[in-house]
Amino acid sequence: MKKSIMMLVTVFFLLFSSNVHALQPSDYEKFGRIAAAVMKEDYPGQPLKDYKYQGRQKLDENKLADSFEFTVQENNKEKKVLVKVVHDLSNEKTLNIAVEEVK
Template identity: 30%
Template sequence: MKHLSFTKIVVTLFVVVLLFSAGLDVYGQHNNIDYKQWSRIAISTVKKEYPAAQLTDYKYVGRAEVTAEEAKDIFNIVVKEGNESFNVKAEVFFNPKDGKLITVQLERVAS
């Protein structure tokens, strides 16, 4: 009986350490360059493109590696211009090694 309890404790500790390590790895990668700074750039670029519009919602879609020197964060932004609402996909390209902005691309997409 003691052997079974010891085994359960060891397995439980192993699983906890494994989950903790995986969480740190994902957290570290995701926050290497914080997506929030790119969201501000995406939003300000959409505001410049549609100055008379209201931005009613936005969603961080995720990050994609383009090359070793280029990554992009993708955002969906809901724009209301007059009586019309539509979505804009904003892709913010940056260098993941030094955190410098490369470019921002906007694409109006069907709602």
């Protein structure tokens, strides 16, 4: 009886802990929101057509760069724009944001 109760508690704990992990946003989502806000400022009134996470690059021990590619429509033409957000792991602060049109 005790074994079956312990087994149920263990299964419940494992199921609950995996659901909590699934609800937490991935760490690059924060920087994606920052990149989207920068795009809205740089291209005011222009619709953002597409958004794609390009990946993460380790710059040094504490610095990372997350890259995002946006497709924006400007004057009836679509443009690809790359936004790179450099941030520090030790204090979770954004250090630099670079916006570059892809040709």
